[in-house]
Amino acid sequence: MKKILFPTDFSKTANNAFVYALEMAKFLEAELIVLHVYDLPPVSYEGYPSYVSEVYETIELNKFENFKDHVPLLRKIAEEHQLDSIKMSHVLEQGDLIQAIKKLVKSDKISLIVMGTNGASGWKETFLGSNAGSVIEKVPLISLTVPAKAKFDKIKKIAFTTRFKSKDRVALKQVIEFAKQVNAKVKCLYVKTFDSDVKESKIEKWRSDFKDEPVEFFVIAHDDVKETIYDFLKNQDIDMLSMLTYKRGFFEGLFDPSLTKKMSYHTEIPILALHEK
Structure with a gap:
């Protein structure tokens, strides 16, 4: 089975692009892998390593809870579009977005990346400094980037x-x-x-x-x-x-x-x- 990678930050723009990812999965008869990547901020508290450890554990727990809370929302979007039969898996990664995507592209033999473009200006965000632009530039795989204003209809x-x-x-x-x-x-x-x-x-x-x-x-x-x-x-x-x-x-x-x-x-x-x- 083919696999489509959908990186998300759970924003409205990403949720909108999720519909495209679902539709692509239907057409390509593919599994959809939902990826959320977060990074840990630098924390310095000299002399108190246990405190730093507790801070990181708290952040990671919060990220996990946020991820867990959003999974049902994605399922609901799939149900609303009668696409809840699409096979879907979820991955939560800590670190760099591009590296996480490259890792999954290689390990899971991804066929297509689908992601939303930040902001409302569409193409400009796609190319100038956005996550989507970085993926297009640095990940050598066909990618579908979806502007915030795009609404899925039939692709004719x-x-x-x-x-x-x-x-x-x-x-x-x-x-x-x-x-x-x-x-x-x-x-x-x-x-x-x-x-x-x-x-x-x-x-x-x-x-x-x-x-x-x-x-x-x-x-x-x-x-x-x-x-x-x-x-x-x-x-x-x-x-x-x-x-x-x-x-x-x-x-x-x-x-x-x-x-x-x-x-x-x-x-x-x-x-x-x-x-x-």
Whole structure:
């Protein structure tokens, strides 16, 4: 059975992403592993080691009680969405979040990580200094990050931007495989700028190579790449955006203040982050 890892801090944002994790587990016929990681603060009380020990024991006990109290809440969310049949296990770890995730990814052979993005600004938190951003950057596994405003509905359309590079071809195959599992179609977008060096023959070759797959190619001529992507996501009613992590810098550029109005719509779209293979 496949396994999905869901790191949580039990916040509203995390609970919202939990619904996506449950739905992914249903589609992938996977077990869901819920992970909560906490860290112990530095405590210094020179000459009283027993006091320090008592402080740590109290903190750990409180963390355990908090964890224990939240497990039934997650079960309730699963029941409310008729997903309580999903196999679920719970892990409480002390230490560093990234290291704990890497450890579980290796030991449990995790197939997918699902987690919420902090705050309400969606993509910005995904890439700039959040836990989700750290996971995308440091854990080489496909990850689904869910903004606080996202509300799960059927995933029917997944967008994938490309420049028809060899890395993009490998990533597109990953996206198509994922799309098949969730009964979605892939909308592959290429923004053709004035100085584009991609030949029409290459585009047609891709169309031919993927003609039997649930993917549709769009070539839009425009010099404003960012705005074209925003318009595409809205006009095509996209449910999820997939991207390669090597494009992280480019996607950070999508946070241009001049695009704030357009960006507000897309704070509800989850991001499927892929790693180069």
